[in-house]
Amino acid sequence: MNCIDFVKQHSDEKSCIQHFRRIKEEKGIVCARCGHTSHYWNKAHKSHDCKKCGYRTTLRSGTVMESSKLPYQYWLYTIYLMSMTKKGISAAEVQRQLGHKRYEPIWTMMHKIRAIMGLRDDKYEMDGVVELDNAFFKTHNDESSDEPTKRGRGSQEQSSVLVMAKVDPKPGRPRKHKKPSAFRYVKMIVIPNSSSSTMNDTLSTYAKPEVVIKSDGWRGFNKIKKVSAKHIKKIVPPKEASKALPWVHTMISNAKRNLLGINHHTKDEYLQNYLNEFCYKTNRRYFGVNLFDRLLVAAVEDTWYGKLRYNYG
Ligand SMILES: [Zn+2]
Known part of the structure; x- marks a missing residue:
């Protein structure tokens, strides 16, 4: 329409x-x-x-x-x-x-x-091959807004986000300048800290146990094998991180750019909501004009009241 x-x-x-x-x-x-x-x-x-x-x-x-x-x-x-x-x-x-x-x-x-x-x-659990990374998004919080040492409203901080990008590996020899896999779905979940138990809890909530994880071998993912079928570590120098895990890095930079386009100051407690929107649209990028009808049905159908884990003021 x-x-x-x-x-x-x-x-x-x-x-x-x-x-x-x-x-x-x-x-x-x-x-x-x-x-x-x-x-x-x-x-x-x-x-x-x-x-x-x-x-x-x-x-x-x-x-x-x-x-x-x-x-x-x-x-x-x-x-x-x-x-x-x-x-x-x-x-x-x-x-x-x-x-x-x-x-x-x-x-x-x-x-x-x-x-x-x-x-x-949330209704779709991750499976297959998933590129996994822990990203940091710039946010603000209100708690220390009275501190004179901080510029502007609230203090700036980094919110930790677990990013999962489901990919389909392309068959055959990798081609130059082309990503070796095709992107399918993305999930971004704000997490309270970067401990390995938080990583494992979050992954097991949003992914099936048979999932195959690709990560850069960061220590927070040390125990990820416990909640997945396989953990492939691609340990590379930081400069080449985007080559080892191409899609998860593309998604993180797209989300950051998208967030900046909508508002310059994202409060930490609303970050999840903005990420929801980014992921929802990215995951339905081929829906075209049907996206409106689908979202409308979701808004009417989902008996969400009282059980929402997201903040809206
Ligand atoms: Zn009745």
Whole structure:
């Protein structure tokens, strides 16, 4: 869907409500009280009322919009803008385009959408051959913001991120100037520290035990064999690190560039959300215009409320 079609089809709040209603009905509504599956559409309350017991399921309940007061049109447009902009879009820009007075509700809405992206990607476990690296992202935190010695707001720090890039090795002899493998999926998980037990816990959460790990032999990965089928260490001088693990390095530099494009100061507690967005879009890079519909379905389908591990303010 291009932006002209999109605007045509979602020109007012009513058409946006219809769109969300259709997605919910396609998925099927189950009464939380009696388990019945047929419902009346209650126009006045924008809810599905159970035909058996009358229990009311609002359009927002169990979706990313639960407890939000923002119009449905805002949600639809923001999901559209976030899925259709390759490099991402800032909350200030979305706020400007929606013409909303306050920044915070828009910012919160976008972080909730990023959380949904993370939740979707969590459903896929890494397997096959995975290039593994520990990256550091520049972030800020608020804790030491009163310290006069630090410039600007908050102190600058490095957030540790475990990066996994699933690759398919190309058969035959490696060709000059070409990467020896094809890139498939990426996962980036913010971790509290760089100890080997954290590395192992994180990897075993997001990868299957039969995974084959390629790393640069860094000491934090010393025990990675315990949670994988095989650990291939490619020990090279730091200058050649990108040759040994080409895709994981490409992904790290792309993510850093992407983050800088959206906002200059990423707070440590929101870093995971931004990484979710980067990974979600990278993993669906061939979806094209379908990305919007897919994200919309995820936002309506995933009964995420209360079990989100991501921050959104
Ligand atoms: Zn019922």
